[in-house]
Amino acid sequence: MSDTTLAHGAHAPHKDYEGAKTGMWIFLFTELLLFGGLFLVYSVYRTLYTHDFHLAAGHLNVPLGVTNTFVLLTSSLTMVLSVTALQKGDRQSALNTLGWTLFLAGLFLVIKFFEWSAKIEHGLYPGSPVLKSLPAGEGLFYGLYFVMTGLHGFHVIVGMILLSVIAFQVKSGRVHQGDFVKLENAGLYWHLVDLVWIFLLPLFYLTN
Amino acid sequence: MTDKASGATPPRGFYGPEGGGGGLLSWVFSTDHKRVGLLYLYSLLSFFAIGAILGLTMRAELLMPGQQLVSPRVYNSLFTLHGVIMIFLFIVPGIPAIMGNFMLPLQIGAEDVAFPRLNLASWWVYMVGAFLAVTSLFSGGGAPDTGWTFYAPYSIRTNSNVSLAVLAAFILGFSSVLTGINFITTIHRMRAKGMGFFRMPLFVWSLYATSWIQVIATPVVGITLVLVVLERLLGIGFFDPAAGGDPILYQHLFWIYSHPAVYIMILPAMGVISEILPTFSRRTIFGYKAIAMSSMAIAGVGYLVWGHHMFTTGMSDTSRVVFSLMTFLVAIPTGIKIFNWVATLYRGSISLESPMLYAMAFIFLFSIGGLTGLVNGALSTDIHVHDTYFVVGHFHYVMFGGTGIALFAALHYWLPKISGRMVNEKKAKRAFWLVVIGFNLLYFPMLVLGIMGMPRRYHDYLPIFQTPHVISTIGSWVIATGLVLMFWNLWSSARRGALAGNNPWGGTTLEWQTTSPPPTLNFDAPVTVTAGPYERGEGRTA
Numbered sequence: 116m117s118d119t120t121l122a123h124g125a126h127a128p129h130k131d132y133e134g135a136k137t138g139m140w141i142f143l144f145t146e147l148l149l150f151g152g153l154f155l156v157y158s159v160y161r162t163l164y165t166h167d168f169h170l171a172a173g174h175l176n177v178p179l180g181v182t183n184t185f186v187l188l189t190s191s192l193t194m195v196l197s198v199t200a201l202q203k204g205d206r207q208s209a210l211n212t213l214g215w216t217l218f219l220a221g222l223f224l225v226i227k228f229f230e231w232s233a234k235i236e237h238g239l240y241p242g243s244p245v246l247k248s249l250p251a252g253e254g255l256f257y258g259l260y261f262v263m264t265g266l267h268g269f270h271v272i273v274g275m276i277l278l279s280v281i282a283f284q285v286k287s288g289r290v291h292q293g294d295f296v297k298l299e300n301a302g303l304y305w306h307l308v309d310l311v312w313i314f315l316l317p318l319f320y321l322t323n
Numbered sequence: 324m325t326d327k328a329s330g331a332t333p334p335r336g337f338y339g340p341e342g343g344g345g346g347l348l349s350w351v352f353s354t355d356h357k358r359v360g361l362l363y364l365y366s367l368l369s370f371f372a373i374g375a376i377l378g379l380t381m382r383a384e385l386l387m388p389g390q391q392l393v394s395p396r397v398y399n400s401l402f403t404l405h406g407v408i409m410i411f412l413f414i415v416p417g418i419p420a421i422m423g424n425f426m427l428p429l430q431i432g433a434e435d436v437a438f439p440r441l442n443l444a445s446w447w448v449y450m451v452g453a454f455l456a457v458t459s460l461f462s463g464g465g466a467p468d469t470g471w472t473f474y475a476p477y478s479i480r481t482n483s484n485v486s487l488a489v490l491a492a493f494i495l496g497f498s499s500v501l502t503g504i505n506f507i508t509t510i511h512r513m514r515a516k517g518m519g520f521f522r523m524p525l526f527v528w529s530l531y532a533t534s535w536i537q538v539i540a541t542p543v544v545g546i547t548l549v550l551v552v553l554e555r556l557l558g559i560g561f562f563d564p565a566a567g568g569d570p571i572l573y574q575h576l577f578w579i580y581s582h583p584a585v586y587i588m589i590l591p592a593m594g595v596i597s598e599i600l601p602t603f604s605r606r607t608i609f610g611y612k613a614i615a616m617s618s619m620a621i622a623g624v625g626y627l628v629w630g631h632h633m634f635t636t637g638m639s640d641t642s643r644v645v646f647s648l649m650t651f652l653v654a655i656p657t658g659i660k661i662f663n664w665v666a667t668l669y670r671g672s673i674s675l676e677s678p679m680l681y682a683m684a685f686i687f688l689f690s691i692g693g694l695t696g697l698v699n700g701a702l703s704t705d706i707h708v709h710d711t712y713f714v715v716g717h718f719h720y721v722m723f724g725g726t727g728i729a730l731f732a733a734l735h736y737w738l739p740k741i742s743g744r745m746v747n748e749k750k751a752k753r754a755f756w757l758v759v760i761g762f763n764l765l766y767f768p769m770l771v772l773g774i775m776g777m778p779r780r781y782h783d784y785l786p787i788f789q790t791p792h793v794i795s796t797i798g799s800w801v802i803a804t805g806l807v808l809m810f811w812n813l814w815s816s817a818r819r820g821a822l823a824g825n826n827p828w829g830g831t832t833l834e835w836q837t838t839s840p841p842p843t844l845n846f847d848a849p850v851t852v853t854a855g856p857y858e859r860g861e862g863r864t865a
Contacts, residue, residue: 131437131512133512134437134438134508134511134512134513137437137507137508137511137512138437138438138441138504138505138508141503141504141507141508141538142500142504144538144539145500145504145538145539145541145542146542148539148542148543149542149543149545149546150546151542151543152542152543152545152546152547152576152579153546155576156550156561156572156576159569159572160561160567163569164567241553241557241558241559241560242557242558242559242560247566250567251560251566251567252567254560254566254567255559255560255561255566255567255568258559258560258561259559259561261559262550262553262559266546266549
């Protein structure tokens with residue numbers, strides 16, 4: 116997204132910081148609407164099946180969910196630190212904090228993996244015989260749980276790929292103090308991932 | 324490309340070595356907005372041809388009651404594919420992807436769009452989606468047979484290859500979002516010096532409004548289509564009544580996008596008309612700000628009317644009244660545009676070249692489409708015409724009579740700029756009359772059939788419906804002949820037509836200031852704008 120107009124012929128490269136940021140913000144807006152569709156489905160079924168949702172949420176592991184929230188919030192902090200460090204010209208520090216962000220993102224996925232595995236072990240996955248025996252609302256709850264945290268997890272993976280690519284570009288000097296908009300845009304994306312999770316936590320874990 | 328008779332050739336412009344030359348790779352990997360626009364042109368027109376052949380096959384089947392050519396099952400696939408290809412592959416990307424890409428940077432005096440590589444990427448994403456859509460016809464459980472709307476629960480139960488088709492639609496939506504982001508950023512950041520928002524050509528305004536709808540509405544259908552795939556693969560149950568899900572929720576989510584999508588289709592068409600009318604009536608546009616703002620109003624109100632697709636499928640009366648009211652409100656900005664266009668013609672020095680003829684046909688056909696839309700938007704009459712041929716007729720008057728005809732107008736208007744050569748007017752006018760007469764023969768009987776009670780999407784019909792069906796099928800042959808002549812004429816004119824020069828029509832917007840075809844960087848010197856887009860007279864640009 117942080118693409119800039121390439122020079123044709125002999126013209127100097129056209130770099131538009133504001134433009135790159137504008138494009139990124141609009142893209143994030145589309146991401147919000149993508150999740151927005153799911154939040155809409157959630158609110159409809161929560162209204163229809165309030166009691167079932169309440170019961171189903173009781174089976175989720177609150178300590179793990181809260182731990183993951185702290186993991187992601189901390190990764191957002193290290194992300195900001197990385198951008199600030201690069202703006203100040205401290206490349207090494209920028210790379211270190213970026214490394215921490217990647218580590219925390221990985222940790223989030225590991226914790227999520229154990230959570231999902233436990234649910235699947237108990238037969239709580241979409242279309243499972245166990246879920247079919249439960250009231251319809253609980254089935255929909257777990258459907259939403261897996262789809263929404265799954266889509267969020269997919270965004271975490273995409274974010275990790277994005278941040279890794281940019282870490283290499285910081286290392287090679289393509290992204291530097293004078294041209295850091297790619298890192299900044301990747302940071303914006305990462306905060307969105309964080310923000311979505313902040314809504315997922317209360318909607319799934321804390322409604323019991 | 325040379326004119327043997329006169330020996331004169333237009334400048335090579337962006338077709339030349341500076342723009343990458345003529346090799347295939349230099350086209351499919353070009354980040355030049357003009358080349359990307361032409362890539363879209365050829366891709367979209369190819370799919371338009373396929374969609375048209377599917378449509379002609381359906382019309383041939385409907386010539387007589389009973390089974391002629393295809394079985395009911397194949398007929399279901401035909402109308403599904405005709406819809407999917409025409410909507411997702413042709414008319415949604417349509418004018419923005421072709422003409423927007425080519426003309427937007429030229430009209431605002433920029434060298435390119437804001438993100439040229441992203442622009443190229445969106446074409447590749449489009450091609451991947453198109454490839455998957457075509458693959459879905461020949462693989463898995465056979466071509467989808469759900470209709471282009473993929474309504475649940477049938478779409479989650481049928482064995483046909485719905486998953487792949489839906490995935491294709493999702494990917495095409497992604498391409499559309501990328502184009503939207505690119506255009507919004509371009510319009511905000513790349514305007515020439517002196518061009519404030521209210522000095523932008525109206526085509527640019529319409530692209531701006533369109534891009535916002537693309538950005539706001541497409542993600543919702545994107546996630547909905549993903550849910551259909553997950554529903555089929557994993558059985559999450561969101562739209563399956565057996566699992567406690569609600570199929571009507573699917574319809575809401577689908578139309579939250581797909582109704583604004585019709586404004587994605589029509590707004591750029593209105594933009595094209597707003598360019599052509601002042602040029603061919605040698606006047607400034609009447610009510611510039613009203614037209615610009617009405618585009619934004621249509622985009623805004625159009626987002627809140629999706630429920631009118633569902634008047635008969637289960638909604639509270641309150642919702643139905645509100646959605647009906649909002650639907651009627653859309654008619655106001657649309658009416659503002661039509662009145663301003665007609666006022667532009669008043670006391671103008673009108674010349675009826677082919678682009679102007681198509682623009683006139685647009686106003687006529689689109690007005691029929693718009694007024695029949697109100698019949699669908701009113702609660703009582705909608706009960707009678709819902710899911711009948713009336714809806715099919717209305718939709719084709721708006722989409723084909725509106726957007727399709729406007730694209731043809733744009734092709735005739737801007738061909739001199741794109742190719743450097745003029746359209747053969749005599750042949751263009753012949754093709755025009757065949758297209759317009761064929762169009763009305765083809766679609767007007769559908770309105771009549773709908774009022775008579777003929778349901779849509781049926782392979783067979785009762786003998787009382789035969790006369791309108793025969794007229795309609797004959798119309799399909801007339802318009803097909805017209806379209807072949809039109810495209811043949813455009814193609815041969817682009818190769819052998821008379822030289823156009825920079826400004827053959829006397830247009831006032833910036834694209835006419837540069838050479839035809841434009842050089843790779845569009846303008847030889849930076850552009851400064853000192854007047855509104857349609858003001859005539861000396862020294863309006865420097």
